[in-house]
Amino acid sequence: xxxxxxxxxxxxxxxxxxxxxxxxxxxxxxxxxxxxxxxxxxxxxxxxxxxxxxxxxxxxxxxxxxxxxxxxxxxxxxxxxxxxxxxxxxxxxxxxxxxxxxxxxxxxxxxxxxxxxxxxxxxxxxxxxxxxxxxxxxxxxxxxxxxxxxxxxxxxxxxxxxxxxxxxxxxxxxxxxxxxxxxxxxxxxxxxxxxxxxxxxxxxxxxxxxxxxxxxxxxxxxxxxxxxxxxxxxxxxxxxxxxxxxxxxxxxxxxxxxxxxxxxxxxxxxxxxxxxxxxxxxxxxxxxxxxxxxxxxxxxxxxxxxxxxxxxxxxxxxxxxxxxxxxxxxxxxxxxxxxxxxxxxxxxxxxxxxxxxxxxxxxxxxxxxxxxxxxxxxxxxxxxxxxxxxxxxxxxxxxxxxxxxxxxxxxxxxxxxxxxxxxxxxxxxxxxxxxxxxxxxxxxxxxxxxxxxxxxxxxxxxxxxxxx
Numbered sequence: 001x002x003x004x005x006x007x008x009x010x011x012x013x014x015x016x017x018x019x020x021x022x023x024x025x026x027x028x029x030x031x032x033x034x035x036x037x038x039x040x041x042x043x044x045x046x047x048x049x050x051x052x053x054x055x056x057x058x059x060x061x062x063x064x065x066x067x068x069x070x071x072x073x074x075x076x077x078x079x080x081x082x083x084x085x086x087x088x089x090x091x092x093x094x095x096x097x098x099x100x101x102x103x104x105x106x107x108x109x110x111x112x113x114x115x116x117x118x119x120x121x122x123x124x125x126x127x128x129x130x131x132x133x134x135x136x137x138x139x140x141x142x143x144x145x146x147x148x149x150x151x152x153x154x155x156x157x158x159x160x161x162x163x164x165x166x167x168x169x170x171x172x173x174x175x176x177x178x179x180x181x182x183x184x185x186x187x188x189x190x191x192x193x194x195x196x197x198x199x200x201x202x203x204x205x206x207x208x209x210x211x212x213x214x215x216x217x218x219x220x221x222x223x224x225x226x227x228x229x230x231x232x233x234x235x236x237x238x239x240x241x242x243x244x245x246x247x248x249x250x251x252x253x254x255x256x257x258x259x260x261x262x263x264x265x266x267x268x269x270x271x272x273x274x275x276x277x278x279x280x281x282x283x284x285x286x287x288x289x290x291x292x293x294x295x296x297x298x299x300x301x302x303x304x305x306x307x308x309x310x311x312x313x314x315x316x317x318x319x320x321x322x323x324x325x326x327x328x329x330x331x332x333x334x335x336x337x338x339x340x341x342x343x344x345x346x347x348x349x350x351x352x353x354x355x356x357x358x359x360x361x362x363x364x365x366x367x368x369x370x371x372x373x374x375x376x377x378x379x380x381x382x383x384x385x386x387x388x389x390x391x392x393x394x395x396x397x398x399x400x401x402x403x404x405x406x407x408x409x410x411x412x413x414x415x416x417x418x419x420x421x422x423x424x425x426x427x428x429x430x431x432x433x434x435x436x437x438x439x440x441x442x443x444x445x446x447x448x449x450x451x452x453x454x455x456x457x458x459x460x461x462x463x464x465x466x467x468x
Contacts, residue, residue: 014165014307018320028167030296032174037289039178056274057136059281063261070254072152076159078247083163088310099226110152117145143200157214164225177210249393253400260404283366293331298385305389314452328378336374343367369427373434380438383445403437
């Protein structure tokens with residue numbers, strides 16, 4: 001059987017026209033993330049009916065949930081990017097071995113986290129100022145901390161499918177989970193009177209069903225390009241290094257965002273109490289909706305740039321990045337304008353209960369300021385995705401740390417407290433930090449790709465990549 005006959009449709013997409021590959025891989029993920037975001041909005045709507053304390057409880061848990069997702073996402077990105085690079089180099093056995101290693105690491109990391117998170121939950125939330133929201137925060141968090149392995153498996157398996165270009169099935173799993181979550185929320189929260197814990201169980205059950213579908217495709221049906229063979233597993237130091245040279249920085253990137261959220265929550269509480277946390281928790285859901293097209297495009301950029309880097313075709317890599325930024329920028333301009341125009345209406349959706357109504361003006365103000373950073377996000381996010389695909393995880397990490405650890409907290413604190421702007425200062429700090437960070441990220445990406453092309457001048461494809 002020829003190598004071409006062994007290739008799946010997804011693999012053929014990865015190694016073909018980069019513009020077509022970006023579209024074919026990005027569109028399913030944008031749809032999937034749209035459903036996930038709709039679920040998040042519906043979840044916020046149902047939780048808001050429980051009052052401001054419930055909204056704040058979810059907000060206080062978010063940084064810790066992001067930490068779990070950071071590790072799962074980082075491992076998935078590292079494994080998926082390593083698979084893509086091996087696909088570009090026509091190394092099927094190597095791609096399968098990467099997938100097996102990634103799954104083994106997923107089980108180890110998720111199990112190692114579960115018990116400490118459950119044991120330390122109460123003191124952690126007390127330390128960051130949960131106050132009257134402690135009971136609700138624990139009721140919500142303990143369910144999801146206990147289901148860490150389900151969260152990890154769903155995210156890592158999805159990333160491995162994307163790594164081999166199978167965006168459609170990755171989409172099916174995410175959409176199924178989102179729809180089930182939307183259905184379960186009102187049933188568990190109000191129908192069974194489980195309150196805030198019902199929202200957590202709805203999330204975990206829906207992720208569990210998605211995970212079961214992914215498990216069937218990867219371990220039972222076995223029609224994927226990669227073959228995961230746990231019983232034949234033999235540890236490889238080289239593969240481990242290849243996964244974690246992108247996966248570890250990607251996890252730290254995500255963790256830095258969680259730490260950033262923790263710091264922002266502390267700043268917000270010092271300025272406006274837990275009501276301020278409820279404001280950013282609710283507003284950030286809409287901001288996430290705004291950037292979800294970019295998140296979908298970024299997943300495509302990691303896989304396509306990984307494959308083109310593995311091929312040694314840096315012109316294709318350049319084309320993929322430029323094209324992704326072009327379509328991402330156009331989408332974000334439209335989304336930003338819509339958020340600004342309908343700011344008050346969006347705020348009203350999530351403040352219908354009597355106890356949450358007083359948050360409406362502050363949430364509206366959040367929308368009226370935060371929309372400004374959306375058009376600039378494309379350059380930074382997609383440049384980082386290109387670096388991950390090329391195996392340069394540290395580059396992407398440095399850029400993220402510059403924005404989340406250096407710029408955002410300093411600007412938010414300075415504008416909110418030193419300049420007396422209150423919550424407005426925090427929102428403006430977010431905007432300025434993201435715009436500056438994106439400019440720096442894209443500039444570095446251009447320098448990196450141009451250097452690769454200069455070293456490869458005169459060749460369309462090379463077998464040995466330059467060392468830069």
